[in-house]
Every structure is written in C-alpha cells, then in structure tokens.
Amino acid sequence: MLTPERHRIILQLLQEKEVVKLHELVEVTQCSESTIRRDLSQLEKEKKLKRVHGGAALLQQKREELSVFEKSTKNIHEKQLIGKYAASLIQDGDCIYLDAGTTTLQMIPYIEAKNIVVVTNGIMHIEVLLEKDIPTYLVGGVIKKKTNALIGRGAIHSLQQYSFDKCFIGVNGVHIDFGYTTPDPEEAFMKQTAIHLSQRAFVLADHSKLNESTFAKIAELQEATMITNETDEELLAMYEAKTTVEVVKS
Amino acid sequence: MLTPERHRIILQLLQEKEVVKLHELVEVTQCSESTIRRDLSQLEKEKKLKRVHGGAALLQQKREELSVFEKSTKNIHEKQLIGKYAASLIQDGDCIYLDAGTTTLQMIPYIEAKNIVVVTNGIMHIEVLLEKDIPTYLVGGVIKKKTNALIGRGAIHSLQQYSFDKCFIGVNGVHIDFGYTTPDPEEAFMKQTAIHLSQRAFVLADHSKLNESTFAKIAELQEATMITNETDEELLAMYEAKTTVEVVKS
DNA sequence: AAAAAATCAATCAAATTCAATCAATTTTAT
DNA sequence: ATAAAATTGATTGAATTTGATTGATTTTTT
Structure with a gap:
C-alpha cells in the first residue's frame, strides 16, 4: 500500500470519527505500527492532524488555537469575565x-467599539486583533521569549510616540502598601510608561493577585482603576x- | 506501445484509483519498469500527477482546505535552497x-552562526527565531494584515535606531532596468531603508522573480547582492x- | 504509591524502489 | 540507405521504505 493511500485513509477515518486509535489504523491498512506512527508524525508536521x-x-483550526491558550491560562473563567467587562x-x-x-488577551474577543486604534506590546495579541479587523x-x-512581550529601551521609546485614551494593564501583584507589581523590572517600566501616557489607566487583576507582591513596582494603587472579581467585602x-475598584460579578 | 498511449492509460488508471503502483502499470502496459518510471517522471514534470x-x-487541486502554512509556500523547495544558502x-x-x-522565513531554520542579533519586521519570523534561541x-x-509585516512611519523610525552588518531582503521583481521592486510603496521604503542601514545587502529572489517588475522601486540592482537559483547562462x-549575483544550485 | 500495561521514539537490517548508465532497438532525417 | 536521434529494457549501486526490536515514557490498574 502506497503512502498517499494510507494518508488518505487515515485522514478520512479521522474526518468521520474525530479521533482514531493507532490499532484501528493498523487493522485497516494492514501494515505495521511503525509505519502508521511514521505516517502520523508526517501528517502532524503537515498540520493535517494532531x-x-x-x-x-x-484539529479544527480555531478550536485548536483556543485550547492552546486555554492551557496557558489558569483561572480562565475569571479572566474572561474580567476581560469582558474591561472590553x-x-x-x-x-x-x-x-x-x-x-x-488583556481575553479582552479582545469582547471588544465591540468601532473606529478604535490599539497599540500593544503583546505578540500573541496581534493575531486576535487583526482577526477582528482592529487597526x-x-x-x-x-522580544522576551517567556511572555512573548516586547520590552526594553526600544519598546519604551517606541511607546512614547503615542498617547492613549485608556490603557489596560495586567499585573502579578496588588498590595495595599506596595501597589501594583510584576516580576520583571523591564516589563514593569513598560507598564508604568503606558499608564503615564494614558488619560485613564485600568489594571486587570483576578482575585489570586490580591494581597500579593512581586519584585518590580509598576505604580501606586491610586494611579490606576483596578478591575477585579474579588467579592470579599472587607x-x-x-x-x-x-483607589477606585470595579468588581465584576460572575 | 506508444508513449502517448501509455500516458493516457496511466492517467486514466490514476483518475479511477487516486493512487497507482508502478507494478500495476508494468502489468497493464506490458513494458519495463524503466519505461514506466520515465513516463511518470515526465508526467510529473507536466504537473499531471505526483x-x-x-x-x-x-494531485488534487483542492488544497484550499490545507493549512495556511502550506498555502504560504509556493516554490517552497527553491526558497528553501536559497534560504539555506543565505543563512x-x-x-x-x-x-x-x-x-x-x-x-527570508526559510532562512531561519538554517542559521548556524552564534552570538548574532536579528532585527525583523516580520511577525511570522518571531516564533521561529525564538525557537532557535536567537535574540x-x-x-x-x-501591522499590514495581508503580509503580517510591520510598516509605516513608526516602523521606519524604529528601524533607524539600528545599523546592520547584513540585511536580507525579499522582493517581488528583479528587472535589468527597473531594479528591485515590490507592489507596496510602504514596504518598498522599509526595504530600502534597511539596505541603507546595512554594510552589505542581499536580495533573495527565486527565478520566478527575474525579469519581472512591480509598482514600487526598492533599489537599483547594484545596491544589493542578488541571491537566486536561476541557471540560464544568458x-x-x-x-x-x-551587480553581484550568487547562484544556488539544487 | 507502586506495579502493570500500553504506547512511544529510536534504531536496525531486510526488502523494495529508485536514478543513472549502457547497449540494443526503433524511429526519424537526410 | 545511412547516420543521427530517440526510445527501450537490463543492470548497477544508492536511496527509501518497511517491520521488528529495543528500552523509555505515559497511562491505567492495583
């Protein structure tokens, strides 16, 4: 049996069943596990399956991407709520x-305002923004590899070319004494600069961030409106x- | 049996079965393996089969369903060769x-130099570069949506903060009178600026680009070394x- | 938490298929 | 009719594909 024929069978079975076991494929094609494994590897490399x-x-194009950044997001539900409100x-x-x-990435799908312009330092944001036809x-x-964020002298300089009506900032810690904080000083400086360039600043912080503090200070609490989902009254x-706090209810 | 008759039989069998084994064809046509191989080679060159x-x-034309990845790669093989050489x-x-x-995207997997720094305006490039741990x-x-490239005033300004040992530029047309060209003037200006900021400039152009010209001029031929895979001596x-031309052989 | 079962990637040698070459044959042009 | 060109089939060693085997990894069961 020729390679393309096996590939066709594999993909067709997959279309019908959504998932397919290796053993089924061995049965159907009457060839060895090794061969099927190699086929699957190749088809995966060609982005035809996972x-x-x-x-x-x-793999459905969109569902796949979603699950990727769903994996990357703990507290996804809360972040979505906060994102929706912020949007x-x-x-x-x-x-x-x-x-x-x-x-902030979670905000994008919920943005409905027309005729807006977005500036960002997040590479992951781009694809989603362009999909919504937002300039x-x-x-x-x-580029900081770990977070896919643009930082450093060049980024600050580039940022200072603009000014904003509103900025939306993610933080790692919110603390009554230490203000808004994040682990990387370079990133902190980026966020700080953005806040200063904006008429109004919003910090997005799900409740796991409250009463936490990390290394680098971004700003004092009162420099931005805090958006959170914490409900503990005290x-x-x-x-x-x-500072001003806006609470999102679930 | 005459050549055109064999070809007709081969294509007809292929239509019916989607794939066909060499041995089947030998059986049906009653001629040698060698002959069939030659037929297949020729028919492949004529794009009648794979x-x-x-x-x-x-070969199905309905590659529409295929991923963006594959769509983005016409002449992939040639581009890979050129990319490998350029790298x-x-x-x-x-x-x-x-x-x-x-x-230029094809270059990245082949880059072996250590301790280098890369500046780019291509968003698609980032992921591959970071995967190789290149700063x-x-x-x-x-962001220009269609090509995922960064362009415009900000991009030019941003670019002018740097200077380069070498730059690698993709073009849409190479013409003996009109020089290097590309359809979008904004992109052309980006490329032009990069060339001026570099000690040495390289233009990557597979042979389909030769003797073509498009709207916006990037530079004269002599302003960059041309890397191509065209082999026609004349x-x-x-x-x-x-100008200096470097030819990549397959 | 440990053991068992299943699945995996990596490697190997055998079998198949391949491209390249050459001489024999057929076709074509003169 | 003869030489040149093209086509063919056989042969060669090289390259690819294959299935089996290994020990490592993952999942399931105990």
Whole structure:
C-alpha cells in the first residue's frame, strides 16, 4: 500500500470519527505500527492532524488555537469575565494600549467599539486583533521569549510616540502598601510608561493577585482603576479606601 | 506501445484509483519498469500527477482546505535552497536585518552562526527565531494584515535606531532596468531603508522573480547582492554585468 | 504509591524502489 | 540507405521504505 493511500485513509477515518486509535489504523491498512506512527508524525508536521497518545485527533483550526491558550491560562473563567467587562469600557474612537499578558488577551474577543486604534506590546495579541479587523500598532523592541512581550529601551521609546485614551494593564501583584507589581523590572517600566501616557489607566487583576507582591513596582494603587472579581467585602473596602475598584460579578 | 498511449492509460488508471503502483502499470502496459518510471517522471514534470515511492498519486487541486502554512509556500523547495544558502552567509557576531516574507522565513531554520542579533519586521519570523534561541528585536509600527509585516512611519523610525552588518531582503521583481521592486510603496521604503542601514545587502529572489517588475522601486540592482537559483547562462550574464549575483544550485 | 500495561521514539537490517548508465532497438532525417 | 536521434529494457549501486526490536515514557490498574 502506497503512502498517499494510507494518508488518505487515515485522514478520512479521522474526518468521520474525530479521533482514531493507532490499532484501528493498523487493522485497516494492514501494515505495521511503525509505519502508521511514521505516517502520523508526517501528517502532524503537515498540520493535517494532531497526534495524541494512542492515536490521532482531528484539529479544527480555531478550536485548536483556543485550547492552546486555554492551557496557558489558569483561572480562565475569571479572566474572561474580567476581560469582558474591561472590553465594555472601550468607547467608539478610543486610542487604547493593551498590555501583553493573558488577561488583556481575553479582552479582545469582547471588544465591540468601532473606529478604535490599539497599540500593544503583546505578540500573541496581534493575531486576535487583526482577526477582528482592529487597526493595530505594535511597539518595537526586544522580544522576551517567556511572555512573548516586547520590552526594553526600544519598546519604551517606541511607546512614547503615542498617547492613549485608556490603557489596560495586567499585573502579578496588588498590595495595599506596595501597589501594583510584576516580576520583571523591564516589563514593569513598560507598564508604568503606558499608564503615564494614558488619560485613564485600568489594571486587570483576578482575585489570586490580591494581597500579593512581586519584585518590580509598576505604580501606586491610586494611579490606576483596578478591575477585579474579588467579592470579599472587607478586602474590597480596604482597597476602595485607596483607589477606585470595579468588581465584576460572575 | 506508444508513449502517448501509455500516458493516457496511466492517467486514466490514476483518475479511477487516486493512487497507482508502478507494478500495476508494468502489468497493464506490458513494458519495463524503466519505461514506466520515465513516463511518470515526465508526467510529473507536466504537473499531471505526483510521483510517490512505489508509484504515483493524483494531485488534487483542492488544497484550499490545507493549512495556511502550506498555502504560504509556493516554490517552497527553491526558497528553501536559497534560504539555506543565505543563512550560510551569516557569521558569528553579526547584526542582521531579516525582511518580512516567506523567502527570508526559510532562512531561519538554517542559521548556524552564534552570538548574532536579528532585527525583523516580520511577525511570522518571531516564533521561529525564538525557537532557535536567537535574540530578536521587532521594529514597531502598524501591522499590514495581508503580509503580517510591520510598516509605516513608526516602523521606519524604529528601524533607524539600528545599523546592520547584513540585511536580507525579499522582493517581488528583479528587472535589468527597473531594479528591485515590490507592489507596496510602504514596504518598498522599509526595504530600502534597511539596505541603507546595512554594510552589505542581499536580495533573495527565486527565478520566478527575474525579469519581472512591480509598482514600487526598492533599489537599483547594484545596491544589493542578488541571491537566486536561476541557471540560464544568458540571463545570468546579463545581471552579472550590473551587480553581484550568487547562484544556488539544487 | 507502586506495579502493570500500553504506547512511544529510536534504531536496525531486510526488502523494495529508485536514478543513472549502457547497449540494443526503433524511429526519424537526410 | 545511412547516420543521427530517440526510445527501450537490463543492470548497477544508492536511496527509501518497511517491520521488528529495543528500552523509555505515559497511562491505567492495583
């Protein structure tokens, strides 16, 4: 049996069943495990399917991408709620800065305002923004591999070419004494600069970030409006004494 | 049995069965393996079928369903060869500008030089560069959706912060009178600027680009070394009179 | 948490298929 | 009719594909 014939059979079975076991394929094609494994490897490389333990699975373009960044996002549901609310704050004609990070990424699907312009330092954001036909500017700079964010001198310089109606910033820590913090000083400086360039600044922080603090300071609490989903009244009151807090309910 | 008759039989069998083994064809036509092999080679060259190990397969035009990845790769093989050669020109410690586009994208897997820095305006390039742990800077600017390239005033300004040992530029047309050209003036200006910022400039152009010209001029032929895979001696001599040409052999 | 079972990637040698070459034959041009 | 060109089939060693085997990894069961 020729290679393309096996490939055709594999893909066809996959279309019908969504997932297919290696053993089934061995049965159907009457050739060895090794051969099927090699076929699956190749087809995976060609982006025709996704290998899984025990066989292969269909990959739907969009569902696949979603699951990738679903994996990368703990507390996805909360982040989605926060993102949806934050997106509702954007108004027609706004110039927006979207900070890199998974929380701000969640905003994009919910953006409905027309005629806006978005500047971002998040490479992952680009694809989703362009899919929604939102005119997008990317700041220049060095790419931080771990977070796929643009940072550094070049990024700051590039950012300072703009000014914004609103900016949306992700943080790793929110603390009553230490303010908003994040582990990387370079990233912190990026976020700080964006806040200073914006008329209004919003910090997105799900409740796991509250009362936490990390190495590098971004800004004082009062320099930005905090958007969170924490519902504990006592904690809330404490922060509300220092800054504006908007709470998203589930 | 005459050649056209064999060809007709081969194609007809192929239509019916989608794939056909060499041995079947030997049986049916009653001629030698060698003859059938030659037939298959020729029919493949005429784009009537695709040879595979053990026989031949129908080539479906409905590659629409295929991934963006594959669509983006016309002349992939030639581009890979050119890319591989271009990558070999990069030396340890170089500062490189990589223009957006599929040809320069093909270079990245073959880059072996150590301690280099890459600046690019191609968003697609980033993922591959980071995978190879190459420190990467992205220029800022507005994102052109169609080509995933960063262009415009911001991009130019961002680019001018750097200078390069070498730059590698993709073009759409190479013409003895009109020089290097590309359809979008904004992109042309980006490429032009990069060339001016580089000690040495290389233009990557597979042979389908030769003797073509498009709207916006990038540079004169002599402003960059041309890397191509065209082998026609006469054509080659014509270009070599005007600029340095490096030919990649397959 | 440990053991068992299943699945995996990597490697190997055998079998198949391949491209390249050459001489014999057929076709074509003169 | 003769030489040149093209086509053919056989042969060669090289390249590819294949199935089996190995020990490692993952999943399931105990």
